Amino acid sequence: QQQVKQSPQSLIVQKGGIPIINCAYENTAFDYFPWYQQFPGKGPALLIAIRPDVSEKKEGRFTISFNKSAKQFSLHIMDSQPGDSATYFCAASERNAGNMLTFGGGTRLMVKP
Amino acid sequence: KAGVTQTPRYLIKTRGQQVTLSCSPISGHRSVSWYQQTPGQGLQFLFEYFSETQRNKGNFPGRFSGRQFSNSRSEMNVSTLELGDSALYLCASSSYDTQYFGPGTRLTVL
Numbered sequence: 001q002q003q004v005k006q007s008p009q010s011l012i013v014q015k016g017g018i019p020i021i022n023c024a025y026e027n028t029a030f031d032y033f034p035w036y037q038q039f040p041g042k043g044p045a046l047l048i049a050i051r052p053d054v055s056e057k058k059e060g061r062f063t064i065s066f067n068k069s070a071k072q073f074s075l076h077i078m079d080s081q082p083g084d085s086a087t088y089f090c091a092a093s094e095r096n097a098g099n100m101l102t103f104g105g106g107t108r109l110m111v112k113p
Numbered sequence: 114k115a116g117v118t119q120t121p122r123y124l125i126k127t128r129g130q131q132v133t134l135s136c137s138p139i140s141g142h143r144s145v146s147w148y149q150q151t152p153g154q155g156l157q158f159l160f161e162y163f164s165e166t167q168r169n170k171g172n173f174p175g176r177f178s179g180r181q182f183s184n185s186r187s188e189m190n191v192s193t194l195e196l197g198d199s200a201l202y203l204c205a206s207s208s209y210d211t212q213y214f215g216p217g218t219r220l221t222v223l
């Protein structure tokens with residue numbers, strides 16, 4: 001059972017565009033929602049994370065929007081650059097489940113120069 | 114601080130063999146989690162260790178096991194390897210909610 005659904009699977013944007021990646025979850029016990037960036041041959045690196053008590057969080061060019069009632073959250077990348085080309089994963093975890101992350105399927109982003 | 118280190122980085126084994134992978138967490142981190150990453154199944158949680166005790170376990174067969182030592186270093190073992198065990202195995206160490214991943218061990222089963 002896939003508890004975190006991520007879309008789209010792949011995305012191509014022009015430099016300067018704003019790619020948006022969406023995730024939806026089913027488990028209402030989830031209370032921590034991180035986004036990870038992964039380059040080929042590397043492990044995932046934490047980009048930004050949010051908790052359900054806020055609807056939006058910004059860190060640099062990355063913004064998470066969170067809709068608790070819809071059980072959805074999304075990542076926006078402002079002024080995207082070719083160096084942002086990578087695979088992005090959303091994830092979720094429960095407060096009482098230690099550090100067990102449930103990941104979305106991933107989105108392969110390509111930013112064209 | 115140094116990041117999470119994993120050894121070896123690449124490994125080739127044959128079916129039926131067993132393998133042990135090692136992970137050294139970031140200094141001061143007491144939680145270590147293991148994940149399997151494959152093109153078909155994505156990133157899947159294997160297990161988490163905290164202060165030498167398994168705290169969580171994912172939906173994997175008993176052939177997959179792990180342990181954590183008093184210095185927080187962790188090992189995972191896969192016995193009786195199958196072709197489907199070919200994957201990137203990632204270790205992550207945690208400080209509170211934030212998990213920091215290592216580069217992974219690429220296991221190929223022939």
